[in-house]
Amino acid sequence: MANKNKNKTPEQIAYGQLEKKHELKRPVLKNCIRAFWVGGCICLVGQAFTYFYIYMFNFTEKTAGNPTTATMVFLSMLLTGFGIYDRLGQYAGAGSAVPVTGFGNSVVSAAIEHRTEGYVLGVGGNIFKLAGTVIVFGVFSAFVVVLIRTVIMMWGGF
Amino acid sequence: MPGKSQTWVFDNQPAILSTGVVGGPFEKNGRLVDDFDRFFEDLWLGQDTYEKAQQKLIEEAVQIALKKQNLQETDIQFFLAGDLINQITPTSFAARTNAIPYFGLFSACATSMESLALAAFIINHGGAQKVVVGASSHNASAEKQFRYPTEYGGQKPPSAQWTVTGAGFAVIGPAEENGPVPRITSATIGKVLDLGISDPFNMGGAMAPAAVDTIERHLQDMGRDPSYYDLIITGDLAKIGRSIALDLFRNKQLAVTEEQFQDCGLLIYDESQPVQAGASGPGCSAVVLYGHLLNEMKKGRYKRILLVATGALLSPLSFQQGETIPCIAHACAIEYL
Amino acid sequence: MLAMFFWAFVIGGLICVIGQLLFDVAKLSPGHTMSVLVTAGAILSGLGLYEPLVNFAGAGATIPITSFGNALATGAMQEVQRHGIVGVLTGMFEVTSSGISAAIIFGFIGSLIFKPKG
Numbered sequence: 204m205a206n207k208n209k210n211k212t213p214e215q216i217a218y219g220q221l222e223k224k225h226e227l228k229r230p231v232l233k234n235c236i237r238a239f240w241v242g243g244c245i246c247l248v249g250q251a252f253t254y255f256y257i258y259m260f261n262f263t264e265k266t267a268g269n270p271t272t273a274t275m276v277f278l279s280m281l282l283t284g285f286g287i288y289d290r291l292g293q294y295a296g297a298g299s300a301v302p303v304t305g306f307g308n309s310v311v312s313a314a315i316e317h318r319t320e321g322y323v324l325g326v327g328g329n330i331f332k333l334a335g336t337v338i339v340f341g342v343f344s345a346f347v348v349v350l351i352r353t354v355i356m357m358w359g360g361f
Numbered sequence: 362m363p364g365k366s367q368t369w370v371f372d373n374q375p376a377i378l379s380t381g382v383v384g385g386p387f388e389k390n391g392r393l394v395d396d397f398d399r400f401f402e403d404l405w406l407g408q409d410t411y412e413k414a415q416q417k418l419i420e421e422a423v424q425i426a427l428k429k430q431n432l433q434e435t436d437i438q439f440f441l442a443g444d445l446i447n448q449i450t451p452t453s454f455a456a457r458t459n460a461i462p463y464f465g466l467f468s469a470c471a472t473s474m475e476s477l478a479l480a481a482f483i484i485n486h487g488g489a490q491k492v493v494v495g496a497s498s499h500n501a502s503a504e505k506q507f508r509y510p511t512e513y514g515g516q517k518p519p520s521a522q523w524t525v526t527g528a529g530f531a532v533i534g535p536a537e538e539n540g541p542v543p544r545i546t547s548a549t550i551g552k553v554l555d556l557g558i559s560d561p562f563n564m565g566g567a568m569a570p571a572a573v574d575t576i577e578r579h580l581q582d583m584g585r586d587p588s589y590y591d592l593i594i595t596g597d598l599a600k601i602g603r604s605i606a607l608d609l610f611r612n613k614q615l616a617v618t619e620e621q622f623q624d625c626g627l628l629i630y631d632e633s634q635p636v637q638a639g640a641s642g643p644g645c646s647a648v649v650l651y652g653h654l655l656n657e658m659k660k661g662r663y664k665r666i667l668l669v670a671t672g673a674l675l676s677p678l679s680f681q682q683g684e685t686i687p688c689i690a691h692a693c694a695i696e697y698l
Numbered sequence: 699m700l701a702m703f704f705w706a707f708v709i710g711g712l713i714c715v716i717g718q719l720l721f722d723v724a725k726l727s728p729g730h731t732m733s734v735l736v737t738a739g740a741i742l743s744g745l746g747l748y749e750p751l752v753n754f755a756g757a758g759a760t761i762p763i764t765s766f767g768n769a770l771a772t773g774a775m776q777e778v779q780r781h782g783i784v785g786v787l788t789g790m791f792e793v794t795s796s797g798i799s800a801a802i803i804f805g806f807i808g809s810l811i812f813k814p815k816g
Binding site: 214 | 411513517556600
Binding site: 280 | 710712713728729733743770798801
């Protein structure tokens with residue numbers, strides 16, 4: 204908080220304090236409880252699909268992750284397309300945004316929205332509007348982590 | 362307050378001759394249902410894109426306002442209007458349709474009063490005989506541009522506001538009847554103020570100082586007490602902005618009472634609608650003024666209103682670049698004389 | 699099996715609570731929060747801590763977005779073991795391809811059949 208005040212005039216700092224008094228506080232505990240149970244349920248569904256793929260289609264525990272993820276993304280496409288996921292998101296917050304269904308929702312919602320700009324420039328150009336940052340930072344952080352780990356191992360670390 | 366007067370006084374008191382107010386499905390479930398001329402059943406209005414739907418809202422509202430006075434587009438000399446969308450394309454495209462010489466305006470949610478103030482000045486000084494003014498907004502086109510795709514499951518905080526899907530337009534000109542009509546008697550042009558708020562989900566908190574500044578300036582320029590007005594109503598400060606403004610009035614020792622100080626963003630929707638802190642958008646103040654407030658004036662409930670439309674002058678880019686939110690408020694005094 | 703369901707629920711829920719705290723207390727945007735979580739997944743994976751979590755909590759660890767970071771890092775690490783340092787680049791999307799492919803394919807299909815509802 205302190206460094207946010209760095210470039211502010213005394214009047215702005217004083218107003219910031221006044222504004223804080225009037226701000227409607229976020230119901231943190233309520234939001235966390237909702238995020239917990241909705242997120243947990245989505246993971247339960249994922250677990251059910253994992254076992255389904257293991258026992259019905261002979262996937263192993265390691266390889267069942269792939270069809271499970273694809274199925275969850277498919278479900279999020281349906282929920283997003285039918286206008287349900289945005290309501291769920293308002294209720295559950297991170298409970299619906301953190302699971303891979305949230306990733307699917309961010310991609311599908313952007314695709315659906317930008318169809319009006321055409322399939323090439325609209326859908327194609329905007330589909331990763333929200334999800335792009337996850338992919339970029341996921342890849343880059345994995346790159347850095349594995350690079351560091353590899354270098355350490357080469358020098359007899361592990 | 363230092364500096365020259367920011368207020369125009371309109372000696373010829375131009376009148377609001379007729380209005381057209383249209384809304385979307387969400388507004389149809391709100392509290393001011395009887396004060397709209399027409400509602401649309403969905404956000405698309407039979408169009409391919411949200412932006413075209415917003416253009417249709419504008420065209421409909423203008424048509425309704427013209428028809429009430431048996432006017433054609435060719436009877437109108439100027440069209441002053443604006444909206445939130447990039448390069449104000451819905452309004453410009455509607456101006457293409459109605460082919461009235463066009464002033465495209467932008468002051469975000471303060472556009473309604475910016476257009477009314479300029480129109481009143483033009484009419485008052487004989488620059489035109491009839492002018493159409495107004496503002497519009499569309500929930501989905503605004504969300505798409507400023508926030509997230511409409512089907513995205515993002516969680517809005519309690520300070521967020523809901524952009525109105527609606528258009529409010531009016532024909533302004535010298536009064537033609539003998540009886541009392543709503544007239545614009547003065548207007549105060551606001552300065553841009555930035556008190557360091559940077560959260561785009563907290564518009565009310567960002568805009569409150571601008572509203573208070575313009576109200577204070579108006580009262581000073583006119584040498585008036587707040588009690589002159591039956592209603593001092595802001596465009597879209599909503600819950601947080603309104604309570605901050607009341608606090609600021611107290612600090613400045615301006616005798617604005619809680620009862621007389623209202624907000625369009627708090628009037629338009631019902632308690633049960635999920636709008637967090639209240640409504641917003643250029644359409645908000647336009648539909649409430651040209652619909653509900655003028656109807657209340659005609660019923661005799663209000664004689665003198667000061668409408669202070671408030672705008673947050675940010676863009677999605679400015680927010681990403683870490684900028685704070687500069688705001689502005691324009692005020693028009695409307696009296697039933 | 700029942701134990702796995704229980705832990706999937708609890709661990710998945712807890713990771714979501716961390717995300718919610720990043721939303722509400724740290725006031726981060728969804729984009730920032732997801733980036734933090736996916737980076738955390740990659741780091742935990744590099745430290746060898748994510749695999750045990752997956753064995754313990756199953757979908758509770760594979761469904762949240764953190765597992766995406768884990769999958770990217772794991773893929774890279776596997777390729778490095780097989781082909782040396784170039785594996786950091788070549789192995790990245792090996793394990794996780796289904797998630798991204800599914801998102802693109804279903805996203806595009808979604809845009810073909812659905813209209814946003816506002």
